[in-house]
Amino acid sequence: MVEKRIVIGITGGSGSIYGIRLLEKLKELEVETHLIISKWGETTMRVETPYSLAEVKKMATVYHENDNLAASISSGSFRVDGMIIAPCSMKSLAEIATGVTSNLITRSADVMLKERKKLILMARESPLNLIHIRNMETAAQAGAVIFPPVPAFYNKPQTIDDIVDQTIGRVLDQFDLSPDWIKRWGVSPKKQRV
Known part of the structure; x- marks a missing residue:
């Protein structure tokens, strides 16, 4: 029996390393993953x-083509714990906020919202315009968690990997996976809850 099953979407915003690192870490944690990559997600990743x-x-x-709207994850009857879009482009955010389901990433996100499952949007853009902010507000009101990949510095990161891993660890906290590789504020490494 699968303990956890999470959908990962990688879209065309900068930061595809977040989606890739999520896949690596979830594999280590023995979590079943269903991956979808948009056309521009592929380009950005390269x-x-x-x-x-x-x-x-x-x-x-499992890998699903983004144009396969008949994939298992396009239905609320397929049981998953949630979805993470890392990174989430402003185009994908706009489709999710307006209920447009033109591809498997946005359809799966729509399913998460209607089924009241966890939907994490690692929104990646800067600066934000008012349209972006309103789309984030709409998605959040519908139940999504807006989780921009903003680095923490209390953990004194030494490398880009340190920054990425800390952010990914905080995302995984949203699924109660509590990874032991992240440094937590005010907690010595010896006393961290595993």
């Missing part, structure tokens, strides 16, 4: 990371 599409697909338990 520009920003050393990973090939084939390598990233292999990190997931």
Whole structure:
């Protein structure tokens, strides 16, 4: 029996390493993952990371094409614990906020909202205009968690990996996975709850 099952969407916003690192960490935690990558997510991933599409697909338990609206995860009857879109482009955010389900990423996000499942949107854009802010407000009112990948510095990161891992760890906290690799405010490493 699967303990946890999480959908991961990677869209075209900068920061595809967040989605990739989520896949790596969830595999370590033995969480079943269902991956969807948008066309622009693929392009951004090639520009920003050393990973090939084939390598990233292999990190997931199941890979779904973004144009396959008949995939299992497009239905609320398929049981999942939630979805993380990392990064979440402003285009994807706009579709989610307005209920447009033109691809599997936005359809799956819509399913999370209607089924009252956890939907984490790692919204990636700066600066934000009023349309972005209103779309975030609408998505949050519908039940999404707006989780921009803003780095913490109390953990004294030394590398980009430290920043990415801390952010990913905080996202996984949203699913009560409580990873032991993140540094928590005010807690010595020896006393962290695992």
